[in-house]
Amino acid sequence: MSVFPVEKPILHVRMPVRASLRLGPLGDIWHKPAFSAVASVAVPQFALLLAGRPDLAAYAAGGSLCALYGHGLPYTARARTLAWVVAGMLASIAVGLITASLTDSTVLRVAVAALLAGAHKATCDAARIGPPGHVVLTFVAVSAAFLPQRLADVPAHLALALAAGVVAWLVGMAPALVRPDGPERIAVARALEAAARLLRASSGGQEPPQARHAAAATVNAAWQTLLRAGTAGSRAELRRLLVRAESAAALPARHAAEADSFTAWARDLRKGRPLPVPGRSEAPGEDAGEEAELSGVAAERPRRHRLLPEVAGRWRVVMMVAAGSALAGWASMALGVGRPYWAVVTAAAVFAANTTLSWNRALQRVVGNLLGVALFTLVVPLTRLGSLALVATVLVMQFLTEATITRNYWLGSVFVAPMSILMTQFAGVQPVGELVADRWLDTCVGAVAGLAACVLLPDRRAARRVHEGLERLERAVAEPSPTDPGQARAARDRLNASLVELREAADTAAGEWWSTALPQERITTAERAGHRKLTELTGPARGAGVWTEERSREATE
Structure with a gap:
């Protein structure tokens, strides 16, 4: 416990x-x-x-x-x-x-x-x-x-x-x-645009945490949309584009030159033009890694978010909203x-x-x-x-x-x-x-x-959810990196979901007027470790289990 x-x-x-x-x-x-x-x-x-x-x-x-x-x-x-x-x-x-x-x-x-x-x-x-x-x-x-x-x-x-x-x-x-794949196109376009913003920030020598979190959250949302859409039609091509955006979000330094391409692809998706066909990645050796990513996706990508929050949280919401609404109506x-x-x-x-x-x-x-x-x-x-x-x-x-x-x-x-x-x-x-x-x-x-x-009636469990999110992220970081594409895909999903959930929980808790102090230093350390782990699970070296100190330093600078 x-x-x-x-x-x-x-x-x-x-x-x-x-x-x-x-x-x-x-x-x-x-x-x-x-x-x-x-x-x-x-x-x-x-x-x-x-x-x-x-x-x-x-x-x-x-x-x-x-x-x-x-x-x-x-x-x-x-x-x-x-x-x-x-x-x-x-x-x-x-x-x-x-x-x-x-x-x-x-x-x-x-x-x-x-x-x-x-x-x-x-x-x-x-x-x-x-x-x-x-x-x-x-x-x-x-x-x-x-x-x-x-x-x-x-x-x-x-x-x-x-x-x-x-x-x-x-x-x-x-x-x-008219456009049966319209929502999927929009979701992937958003992911490409978010990745492009991150790449430009990274190439300019500044990479605000908000840009990295926004890219991760947008990519995560795009995967959810593609999962719900199934595999028919243009989904395979859209998944290939999303894998490229996801790889860039995990390794922005290696994809910095592709920001303009991402923006152009996103524009084509939004305007209903023929689906872009990505050429070879400008990041050396990245194409083999993307093929491994697609194999992992085909091996069945699990859903990332929990649909239902804890029961106590739901009842708190019912009580808080009902109490405030009743008070308002009776006062009126x-x-x-x-x-x-x-x-x-x-x-x-x-x-x-x-x-x-x-x-x-x-x-x-x-x-x-x-x-x-x-x-x-x-x-x-x-x-x-x-x-x-x-x-x-x-x-x-x-x-x-x-x-x-x-x-x-x-x-x-x-x-x-x-x-x-x-x-x-x-x-x-x-x-x-x-x-x-x-x-x-x-x-x-x-x-x-x-x-x-x-x-x-403040959310007194907000800080607790931050600690729970920290534990999930730290466990995901501590997991050994698998070599099987499907297992690697699942590990990356868990890690990415943990990063997104921790940031959302921390932002929510920080907005409460009454709460315990948040472990900001531990949160920052865990997020950095999570992004380092994401780079380990991304790219051509992932499948061979190779991770050098030089690549780790490059991914986090």
Whole structure:
């Protein structure tokens, strides 16, 4: 049994403002969820307009928003994931609608909404569903819990949500008809670009640890995508490119001259051009090592990440999110706000991996919603021209949300806020002043309550996970280097996964305001040893078990 050192807790107070609001680059596939969401929302909304029932639009919206998920997955995995998302969305809507039909108590509705928020957060984290995570599920389900409802109408409303979910599934799968290997191309292109950035940093005499970690994490994610895609079609050629990127990430000094080639290959992959065919590596003797790597991959590459975190961690998330969301909803009630579910959703959206990230999200949400309600007041006169104008405005806001949210959450929130307010107008026109006041007050209450729950319930196991990650990495480094390609491939997978997990655990623990001191020197030493071991398992010398002191020094300089 491992014994972890007991250290005196220390306080970390990190509440950045400028960094939290700084805009990042536009996401490389921002257009995919943007256009998918618009298409999947537009079909049922316009159908309801033609049927003269725009009041039912809120029920279709939940199914439509399932199109936001799964855009980084290969299509075989995306089909299953989208189906599960649609099923989860329907189950959540059903709980909300049944609650609304059985009780008029706002206290009970908030309680159910808070439990749903906690369950969504824990489930999405455990499944690593990816963006937009639990927030959309929670928004739809919590909104359903506050819709006027009769129990007899629930089946019909669920059927409408299911129909919209089917449309979302079809929209999400439609690009497979044009480019069936699109997600795999993007994943490998990202790995090549990350490796190129590392090579340029290395050739310039500076190799920041962040660049090496980013390259390792991106390569790891690309392998996961290719594994899920299977072996048909162009996967063999893509694996060859990824092996080259992985070798370069492990031995940047030996591949420094290939940075431009990696960038050009990535560009070809993104633009749908014929798959690049790598020539002979400019690193002497590297081609034989790459053939050995491909043989190891063919020998069955194991999955690298654990899909489920520890049970205690999941329950902590459920309790923390549910407590913060319930506190937000009940506080909103006490203040006389007519839509406390907005406070519940805000509190649920605040929760992130650690306290610092939760602070960032709370600040971003408050700033974005403040600007968003101002935008709502500007566009609301246009929406009063008729149902068609209302639907068109919602679609524009949906597109702008997905186009901007990758740059910073606050910027996306500028368009999320008016969109969610406008969706309440499908059931009937409501006073603008009341809507603005409710949204702004609920945002502030939800942000404060969510952040308070994060501060009062910090992740006290964060430091322990760092120690566990250290032990896994040190064991992986201590393993003898196998000569069999399949065994070498598996050893390298374990080592690379240990490096990525340790860095993620250390970054998460460092962002908690209350934790034990981290063994920074030991972490640095273990990461350096891990990267040295990666070079030992990479390249032509690996298969023969040859590792010289000169190559070891070259790999780590």
